Amino acid sequence: MGLSLTTICAARASAKMSKQAADYQDQPHDGEVCSACCMFVPGNPDQCTMIGGVISPHAWCKFWQAGPNDTCS
Numbered sequence: 158m159g160l161s162l163t164t165i166c167a168a169r170a171s172a173k174m175s176k177q178a179a180d181y182q183d184q185p186h187d188g189e190v191c192s193a194c195c196m197f198v199p200g201n202p203d204q205c206t207m208i209g210g211v212i213s214p215h216a217w218c219k220f221w222q223a224g225p226n227d228t229c230s
């Protein structure tokens with residue numbers, strides 16, 4: 158995907174990445190959805206540890222990673 162772990166960590170340490178930069182879309186991608194991503198943080202509103210803004214559980218972005226919610230570090 159071309160982004161190093163350092164780049165990702167740096168993005169998390171400062172402001173969250175924009176939805177546009179992450180190719181966020183309001184629909185699943187090949188069966189992958191935010192609600193099954195380890196960066197998804199359920200709440201009111203639902204959020205993501207990496208991407209800024211309100212996140213839909215049915216959305217997706219190119220950084221999707223399988224795992225229990227809010228367990229990626």
Ligand code: SF4
Pocket residue numbers: 179181190191192194195196197198204205206207208212216217218219220221222
């Ligand atoms: S990192 Fe995971 S939870 Fe966050 S927007 Fe991308 S797919 Fe959704």
